[in-house]
């Protein structure tokens with residue numbers, strides 16, 4: 001892999017035209033194009049010819065261990081409801097593992113994400129009585145193997161519930177000891193039927209291990225909303241602001257104005273982030289939550305697995321999907337859609353070393369667009385992807 005020292009004529013998200021100087025895997029300087037004589041080729045320079053340069057895309061929610069990518073196409077098996085789908089997945093994952101092991105498929109997906117400019121991914125990993133810690137062990141290995149191309153953060157995810165599934169609390173504890181950075185959860189009311197029971201375990205483990213929290217919450221209506229407020233209360237009480245996320249939070253898409261107002265304010269004050277992947281029964285109102293000060297970020301969620309036959313791992317395409325679903329139309333709104341897959345997701349993942357500034361890691365992606373709104377609207381071709389300054393993909397004019 002090469003490591004360019006200079007990217008010529010990049011367009012930054014604010015519209016400015018700069019040359020980007022790189023050394024030792026980091027950005028060392030951004031200098032205005034207007035400040036130098038026109039030229040096309042210092043040695044080691046890559047010409048961007050005005051292409052938009054973004055910090056690496058961030059996928060805030062994936063399931064690397066679930067994907068069928070890397071195995072032959074699996075027709076989707078629809079079932080009736082969450083429990084039946086979980087049971088169906090359990091049967092199917094054994095069949096698919098015989099075709100291609102979890103680690104092989106997870107690595108294929110991680111590398112595909114990296115080639116599309118995603119520099120960091122938060123992956124939930126199933127921890128349940130059936131697989132125990134097998135998937136975690138596979139993903140810990142994959143994380144090491146792909147370290148040079150993408151950063152992987154792991155959430156111990158109780159796909160078969162916590163209270164409802166004897167032994168899972170101990171497995172989650174072990175998963176955090178063995179290298180998962182976050183503790184997950186699943187519909188404390190709708191799945192476990194015991195909101196305090198599940199949240200006591202999840203937040204108890206978070207406290208004991210100093211782990212972050214990211215809970216799948218599909219429960220809708222007032223039942224979902226009251227759990228969001230419970231999670232906000234616990235986050236505030238434990239001083240976990242900025243380290244707790246709720247994924248999906250469909251309830252927010254179906255509340256009356258008063259309850260939405262109360263719930264959104266609580267989430268904002270407590271520092272609980274909301275992850276959306278877009279298409280859903282009731283997507284959270286992205287613009288409104290942002291106006292309330294809630295950190296909203298985006299993820300792919302399922303990519304070609306037992307839950308969902310769709311998905312490419314392209315986070316710019318994800319911004320397009322969320323923009324369409326959330327009716328984000330103006331340039332300002334399209335900028336917000338881009339934030340969901342860049343700065344907001346980076347903040348939700350706690351990536352302190354992120355951005356387009358001198359000193360930041362050279363985790364960068366250039367796309368065939370002249371502006372951020374255009375990139376969100378069209379999710380165009382990636383021209384250049386760098387991770388830690390090393391070239392993962394180069395389709396710039398000089399490389400052709």
Ligand SMILES: [Zn+2]
Pocket residue numbers: 061062063124216247301302
């Ligand atoms: Zn998920």
